[in-house]
Amino acid sequence: xxxxxWLMACALHVESHTLQIEALKADPGYADKKxxxxxxxxxxxxxxxxxxxxxxxxxxxxFYGRKDESALADEITQSTWQRFFDPAExxxxxxxxxxxxxxxxxxxxxxxSTIFIGPTCYLQDxxxxxxxxxxxxxxxxxxxxxxxxxxxxxxxVYWHTQDSNAAGRMLYDKVAQHRGFIVYTRDL
Amino acid sequence: MDTxxxxxxxxIAIDRLTSSRDLLLCAVRGVSDTQAxxxxxxxxxxxxxxxEHLAIGDPGLLRRIQRGLSQPAQPELxxxxxxKDHRFKGGLKPLPRxxxxxxxxxxxxxxxxxxxxxxxxxxxxxxxxxEFARQTNDELRSHFVPHTLLGPWTATSG
Numbered sequence: 001x002x003x004x005x006w007l008m009a010c011a012l013h014v015e016s017h018t019l020q021i022e023a024l025k026a027d028p029g030y031a032d033k034k035x036x037x038x039x040x041x042x043x044x045x046x047x048x049x050x051x052x053x054x055x056x057x058x059x060x061x062x063f064y065g066r067k068d069e070s071a072l073a074d075e076i077t078q079s080t081w082q083r084f085f086d087p088a089e090x091x092x093x094x095x096x097x098x099x100x101x102x103x104x105x106x107x108x109x110x111x112x113s114t115i116f117i118g119p120t121c122y123l124q125d126x127x128x129x130x131x132x133x134x135x136x137x138x139x140x141x142x143x144x145x146x147x148x149x150x151x152x153x154x155x156x157v158y159w160h161t162q163d164s165n166a167a168g169r170m171l172y173d174k175v176a177q178h179r180g181f182i183v184y185t186r187d188l
Numbered sequence: 189m190d191t192x193x194x195x196x197x198x199x200i201a202i203d204r205l206t207s208s209r210d211l212l213l214c215a216v217r218g219v220s221d222t223q224a225x226x227x228x229x230x231x232x233x234x235x236x237x238x239x240e241h242l243a244i245g246d247p248g249l250l251r252r253i254q255r256g257l258s259q260p261a262q263p264e265l266x267x268x269x270x271x272k273d274h275r276f277k278g279g280l281k282p283l284p285r286x287x288x289x290x291x292x293x294x295x296x297x298x299x300x301x302x303x304x305x306x307x308x309x310x311x312x313x314x315x316x317x318x319e320f321a322r323q324t325n326d327e328l329r330s331h332f333v334p335h336t337l338l339g340p341w342t343a344t345s346g
Contacts, residue, residue, distance in 0.1 A: 001269070001272075001332065001333060001334070001335050002256075002265075002266070002269050002270075002328060002329050002330070002331060002332050003253045003256045003257060003326070003328035003329070003331045003332070003333065004193060004197060004201070004328040004329050005269070005272065005273065005276055006249060006252055006253050006256065006333055007201050007205075007249075007253065007317075007320075007321055007328065008200075008201055008204060008276035008277075009249060009276065009335075010205060010208075010245075010246055010249045010250075010317050011201070011204035011205045011207075011208040011276075012204075012208070012276060013242070013245055013249065014208040014209065014211065014212050014242055014245075014314075015208045015211060017212070017238040017239075017241065017242055018208070018211045018212045018215045020233070020238055021212070021215045021216065021235050021238060021239075022215055024226065024227075024228070024234070024235055025215070025219075025223075025235075027226075027228045029226060029228050030223060030226050030228075131217070133214045133217060134214050134215060134217055134218065135217075135218060164203045164204070164207045165207070166207040166208060166210065166211045167207070167210055167211050167214045170211065170214075
């Protein structure tokens with residue numbers, strides 16, 4: 001191995017042991033030692049949720065580099081927010097709550113597909129508070145979207161993430177399949 | 189052939205070092221000290237033990253890199269070894285438990301009284317590793333250190 005590969009091995013080494021830790025946490029014996037926490041509840045967003053939703057939305061955008069000088073224009077945020085409550089728009093949002101506090105968001109939309117008669121659901125945005133990672137909020141939000149999509153007659157829910165989003169992918173690999181597609185983007 | 193890191197190689201390393209750090213921190217978030225001491229069977233590591241191992245592991249790996257850099261460069265091996273880069277870029281397939289034995293100098297010995305102190309040391313040492321990746325101008329690609337399990341990966345070993 002060359003010294004660069006050893007540097008990469010530093011990262012893989014941590015990933016390997018993280019899998020080991022996740023396996024331990026999945027052991028029934030570990031669950032017995034787990035403190036009971038309040039359950040996550042997922043519900044559709046309402047107009048009074050704006051103050052709690054906005055910081056999560058900002059956090060989500062910052063995660064993907066949309067912050068400071070490259071922050072999303074406020075008119076886009078306002079337009080997105082209003083679409084959640086417009087019956088004519090196929091755009092929806094739900095939030096995850098724990099003990100009455102909003103700890104996560106998910107945005108999804110429906111579109112036509114050439115390979116299904118029914119709609120296809122695109123889960124566009126998913127974000128939880130950093131303190132909630134690994135505690136089930138993300139999974140609950142994904143499952144809630146899947147249920148909504150199923151109820152709407154969709155046969156598929158899909159989403160994108162960055163290759164480097166290792167924490168997110170650890171969850172996604174458990175609830176969905178990565179089928180090898182990659183995304184090309186051309187801004188217009 | 190350039191023996192220093194390209195901008196892409198450097199960025200890939202920084203991103204992977206950062207995302208793997210975040211992955212571990214995510215996995216241990218909310219784990220109590222009682223949970224950290226849990227093991228399902230005798231002889232199997234607890235949660236605290238791999239965290240301790242990782243906290244001291246980065247300096248151990250950096251020591252190996254420094255040892256490799258102190259040896260004469262072997263540019264003739266570069267092309268073949270580089271062909272193994274893909275092994276370090278994709279998703280991880282963990283080795284079966286017990287196959288990859290940790291070297292003695294990075295074995296957990298119970299030096300941390302609780303999980304939070306092990307995590308703090310891991311974060312501190314990982315920051316040093318990331319800074320090394322960000323700053324180094326050493327000829328990392330023409331210096332080699334064999335891996336006890338994966339082998340030397342030189343032109344002769346495959």
